[in-house]
Amino acid sequence: MYISLVRMPADGLKFEHKYQEGELETSGFEFEFIETPSLTGWVDPVGTDMRLRSDIRARLKVPCDRCLKDVEIDIKMPVDLLYSREDPGSGKSGEIELHSQDLYFDIYQNDQIDLDAMVLEQLELSIPIRVLCREECRGLCPQCGTDLNIEQCNCTKPVDPRWQALADIKEKLS
Numbered sequence: 001m002y003i004s005l006v007r008m009p010a011d012g013l014k015f016e017h018k019y020q021e022g023e024l025e026t027s028g029f030e031f032e033f034i035e036t037p038s039l040t041g042w043v044d045p046v047g048t049d050m051r052l053r054s055d056i057r058a059r060l061k062v063p064c065d066r067c068l069k070d071v072e073i074d075i076k077m078p079v080d081l082l083y084s085r086e087d088p089g090s091g092k093s094g095e096i097e098l099h100s101q102d103l104y105f106d107i108y109q110n111d112q113i114d115l116d117a118m119v120l121e122q123l124e125l126s127i128p129i130r131v132l133c134r135e136e137c138r139g140l141c142p143q144c145g146t147d148l149n150i151e152q153c154n155c156t157k158p159v160d161p162r163w164q165a166l167a168d169i170k171e172k173l174s
């Protein structure tokens with residue numbers, strides 16, 4: 001979904017959108033949707049830039065870092081972004097001059113803002129660095145893949161290399 005910036009009213013433009021199942025392509029991202037995102041927000045011109053403020057709500061599933069089980073994450077996040085118009089003459093689209101305000105910057109092209117790209121990027125950024133199904137998750141056995149939360153496997157635990165070195169010395173001495 002795009003917001004058209006053509007004939008933008010001076011006091012901005014409100015928008016609202018509830019994504020349908022399958023409307024956003026999440027392949028290549030860390031998450032999948034349990035509940036597709038809904039957005040409310042507005043865009044208003046700030047000089048030649050466009051400021052976008054929005055609330056994003058969604059429910060995601062993300063694999064546990066240790067056991068890969070789905071972890072549900074509820075998202076309710078405000079975003080406040082500034083979009084600069086891409087300068088078609090410069091030919092360097094990815095480069096954005098940094099402004100002094102502490103705002104996130106992006107660019108828009110063809111007088112429209114790509115809301116889908118914004119939502120996917122913001123959701124990806126909102127996922128915690130470490131996702132665990134529970135703090136004490138025991139994860140999967142690195143050798144056989146058994147879920148150690150459910151059962152114990154018979155693999156021998158890898159020996160700590162420091163202890164191995166000590167065992168080698170002992171063997172030499174005996």
Ligand SMILES: [Zn+2]
Nearest residue numbers: 064067133137
């Ligand atoms: Zn886990």
Ligand SMILES: [Zn+2]
Nearest residue numbers: 141144153155
């Ligand atoms: Zn094992």
